[in-house]
Amino acid sequence: MDSLIFIYLGIGIIVFGAAYGISKIGAAGMEAMGRQPDIADKISSSQFVPMVLIEGATLFGLLVCFLVARS
């Protein structure tokens, strides 16, 4: 039961990190779009790639948590 607490803590930290990273991208993208409305299309589509990379790292972490929790 004790180890489960650490797993929950780990999940929280992972999600916190991912949310922080994606929020940074979102904020920067919004600002860029506000400054340059002409290329808003380009900016919003290029935001996807870093978001997805962050998500990938997050999922790795979460997967490890789930695997440890099940063992």
Place this chain on the structure above:
Amino acid sequence: MQTIKKVIVHIILLALVFWWLPFSFSHHTEQEKSTDFIVEHTKDAHVAHFGGVNLYLPVILYQKGKGISLFSSRRLFNKQGHPSMYKDFKLENGRIVAMSGANVYDFSITKNVFFMFLSLVILLCLLLLFAWHYCRPTNKKVQGAAILLLALVKFIREDVARKNIGEKHYHRFTPYLLTIFCYILLNNLLGLLPGAGNVTGNISVVFVLAVGTFLMTNMNGSRYYWRHIFNPPGVPKFLFPILVPLEVLGLFIRPFTLMLRLFVNMLSGHLLLTTVIGLIFIFNNIAMAGIAIPFGVFILLLKIFVSFVQAYIFTLLSAIAMKNAVQQHEK
């Protein structure tokens, strides 16, 4: 009149959405442990449940020395719907095992395989009809539902393939990109139906998709691409023992993350949905439904969005990998 019609259609759609979440759980009996079905819903199975109707799928088994045995999965259950023995075989944790302990190779048409076939039939019908409709010389403009398909096809061709891969090479990769996009999108959306197989939430299916991207990327790799891996330009010689293995490892990590992303996204969505609905059964209280069902509907709508985004992301990252493979060194 038009507005009234629209309102009625919307109310019916909304009622369908609300009704169908509990509907997909209606086959569970009371004796079951309440948390079991949360995981069970995301797994592959030999029986497909559509509300009260059970669709028993064929079981195909191969045993060394005994050959192939073929029977309906109805025989693995008794009258009460509990797992029972048939011939030598028994269902254990959703997997068929032989009582004698011998190895059994399972080639059954399971729920996932059934839904894969279904999605292939739907895709073929839709896309061939669309192509026929589009290529007719008498047809001046595209009408009706074909507009949706046209938008999707054009979006992948222009915004994903041409923009990322480049004018020179994108013709080669567009068919592959369109194939994986349509397949993933349709299977993501089909997986949201009650009782449907969770095809893209199954790691073997997604693994094959990622292998497809891996092969497409590396078989089309240019000389520059391979030199960049085995003989990186502008790097001191003593760094090669570190850098070259890393680059080779990177070849495999990219499709691996591609696989993991789609798989975990679809699986976690299903788990979240079933957990929220499962709260009703865990608390054993009808009042929970007032909170769980609206929240479940919200997650369902979110998952429709996620289905589109994940199909797009998979295609986009495949296109970027292909761009890296075919690009020439600019001096």
